[in-house]
Amino acid sequence: MNSFPKVRAVIVFIAVLLVVFGTASVFANGNQEKGNKQNTTQQSNSSTGSSQSTAQSSGSASSSSATNTSSVKPTYTLKFATVAGPNDQQTKTMKFFANVVNEISGGKIKVNIFPSGQLADQKTEILDVENGSIDMGEDASPSWFASIANYPQIGVLEAPYLYSSLDEMYRVLLGPVGQKYWNTLEQKSGIKVLGVWYLGTRELDLTKKAGSVTTPAQLKGIKLRMPDSAAWLDVGRSLGANPTPLGFGEVYLALKTGTIDGQDNPIPTDMTQKFFEVTHYLVLTNHVIGYTTPMINAKLWNSMPPKIQLDITTALHIARDYNNYQTLLTEQTALAKAEKEYGIQVVIPNQRAFMDNAKKYYSQPKFNKEWGDGVYAKLQALGE
Ligand code: KDO
Secondary structure, eight states: OOOOOHHHHHHHHHHHHHHHHHHHHHHHHHHSSSTTOOOOOTTGTTTTTTTTTOOOSSOOOOOOOOGGGGGGGOEEEEEOOOOOOOSSSHHHHHHHHHHHHHHHTTTOOOEEEEEETTSOHHHHHHHHHHHHHSHHHEEHHHHHHHHTTTTTTGGGGOOTTOOOOOHHHHHEEEESHHHHHHEEEEESSSEEEEEEEEEEEEEEEEEETOOOSOOOGGTTTTEEEEOOSSEEEEEEEEHHHHEOOOOOOHHHHHHHHOOOSSEEEHHHHHHHHTTTGGGOEEEEEEEEEEEEEEEEEEEHHHHHHHHHHHHHHHHHHHHHHHHHHHHHHHHHHHHHHHHHHHEEEEOOOOOHHHHHHHHHHSSSHHHHHHHHHHHHHHHHHHOO
C-alpha cells in the first residue's frame, strides 16, 4: 500500500498548525511594547490561580462592556485605578481600553475603571499594585518608581530635557535601554509596566502673584507644586523653583487659596482640571515630555494564560494610539482656548536658560551616584 498520501496529509496538517500558531505568535510580538515580554511560564493556573482577581466593582466603576459580549461571564475582572478625573484624557483612554479588551477577549476580561483617586493617590496606587490589592494602575512613571518602588536609577528616564521629541522618547523607552529598566523594575518591585502613554508636555502654570517668568532665576522663591516624590521635587529644583509636594487632587484649591504660586502639568491636564481658572501665566518651558506607564501586578500577570496577556497588551496598544492622537490634538487646540476663555497669558521663556539650568543641576555628583556615571548625558545623547 502506498503510504505517501497519509504522510502528505500529516505534513499538510503540521504546516497548517505552524502557520496558525506562527501567525499568532508573530502578532503577539508585533503588538507588544518592548517593556512587555509575554511570560508563558505560569500558563497552568490560568483561570483558577490564586492571584486571579475576582474583585467586583463597588458600583461606582464606570467601565462598560462591548454589547455583544455582555452575556459572557468574565474570567478576569480587573480594577484599573487613576487619580485623573472623568474628563481627563487618561480616564477616557482607560475606558476605551476596557471596551476594546472586553471585545477582543470575547467578554473574558472585564476592566472596571476607578477615576479621581477613588481607590488611592499616586503613591498608594503604586504600592497597591505592588502588593496586588489594585490590579492595574495608570498614574505611574519613572519619577514615581524612583522613590516609591525603591529604584532610584530609573528616575533618569523622566529627567527634564532628556528627549527632544516624542518619537525619541518612544525610541528610548521602548528600545533595549528602556526594556532593561522595565525588567529591573519588575524584579525589584513586582510591578509590570505594560506600555507608555503620552500625557502631554509639561509646562509651568503660574498665578498672577508669581508673575511672568522667562528664566530659572526668576523662579527663585516661587512655591511650585510638584508631585509628591523625591525625584519630582528634583525636577522642580532643576527649573530654579522652590518645590512644594502636594497630591494631584489638592492642586486646584492650593492655587486658589494661594498656598502655592504655581504648578507644572501638560496643557490638556491644566484644561480639564480647570487649573487655568486659578492661574494667569502659562510658561512654555517644555521641560518634561510627560507620560504614564500603565502597570499591572506582576504575579497576577504571570498567572494569566498567554491569550489573555495578548488581549491586554493588544488593547493597551490600541488605546495608546487613541490616547496619543487625542492628547496631541488637544495640546494644539487648548492653548487658544486657554487664552480666550480664561485670559491666560502665554509666555515664551528663554528655554535655553532652563535647559542649561537643568543640565547643571543634574550634573551634581548626587545624580551620578544615583543614576550611574554620566547616564543623564548618555541618554540625552541617545535621544538627540
Ligand atoms: C501630577 O501629579 O502632576 C501628575 O501629572 C504626575 C504624573 O506622573 C501622573 O501621575 C499624573 O499626575 C496623573 O496621571 C494625573 O494626570
